[in-house]
Amino acid sequence: AQSVAQPEDQVNVAEGNPLTVKCTYSVSGNPYLFWYVQYPNRGLQFLLKYITGDNLVKGSYGFEAEFNKSQTSFHLKKPSALVSDSALYFCAVRDWGAGNNRKLIWGLGTSLAVNP
Amino acid sequence: DAEITQSPRHKITETGRQVTLACHQTWNHNNMFWYRQDLGHGLRLIHYSYGVQDTNKGEVSDGYSVSRSNTEDLPLTLESAASSQTSVYFCASSKGTGVDTQYFGPGTRLTVL
Numbered sequence: 001a002q003s004v005a006q007p008e009d010q011v012n013v014a015e016g017n018p019l020t021v022k023c024t025y026s027v028s029g030n031p032y033l034f035w036y037v038q039y040p041n042r043g044l045q046f047l048l049k050y051i052t053g054d055n056l057v058k059g060s061y062g063f064e065a066e067f068n069k070s071q072t073s074f075h076l077k078k079p080s081a082l083v084s085d086s087a088l089y090f091c092a093v094r095d096w097g098a099g100n101n102r103k104l105i106w107g108l109g110t111s112l113a114v115n116p
Numbered sequence: 117d118a119e120i121t122q123s124p125r126h127k128i129t130e131t132g133r134q135v136t137l138a139c140h141q142t143w144n145h146n147n148m149f150w151y152r153q154d155l156g157h158g159l160r161l162i163h164y165s166y167g168v169q170d171t172n173k174g175e176v177s178d179g180y181s182v183s184r185s186n187t188e189d190l191p192l193t194l195e196s197a198a199s200s201q202t203s204v205y206f207c208a209s210s211k212g213t214g215v216d217t218q219y220f221g222p223g224t225r226l227t228v229l
Contacts, residue, residue: 041223043206043222044159094215104218106158108156109158
């Protein structure tokens, strides 16, 4: 079965430190992967996606993600966290089920808290 | 600028009433999606549409319906609201037939008493 896992419900990091939010996946086809961020009382905002090419993908707000095929992972990273990065982060992967190729399979989300 | 809007942003209703949540996008996107977000469940797909007159059930479609009469709108109807349908509802859209990014509306918080 296709799935996305975000193994940490919550990540805490001090401001200025690097942050990592983890995502692993299992799909039957090519892994097309996405990261979204949700600030309180807001809709989800697209951060970045991996379709093909360079394993390091750069996105909005200084975030980047590293695609690792052998570990089936797509971890979100930022070199220096800001308090304003505190939000809920979602990983998603393309659904390869029949007739589903425009749908995404979503992780449950990881709450990131950046402490001043 | 193109955008996706939802209305109302907040709604309180009573059990058994019919409720319709509006979603309108001005990107001319083919695909539109309705999700609900609940603590511990992440995002769950309710219904989706790949074009005018096309609608499909998602993983939690019971008690909900949609219709797509034009490109811009995908209203979500709760036929007879139940307390279990208290949630935050998000509409999203994406462009075409490939792996396109989904863009989300601001959400509707629905409370069923």
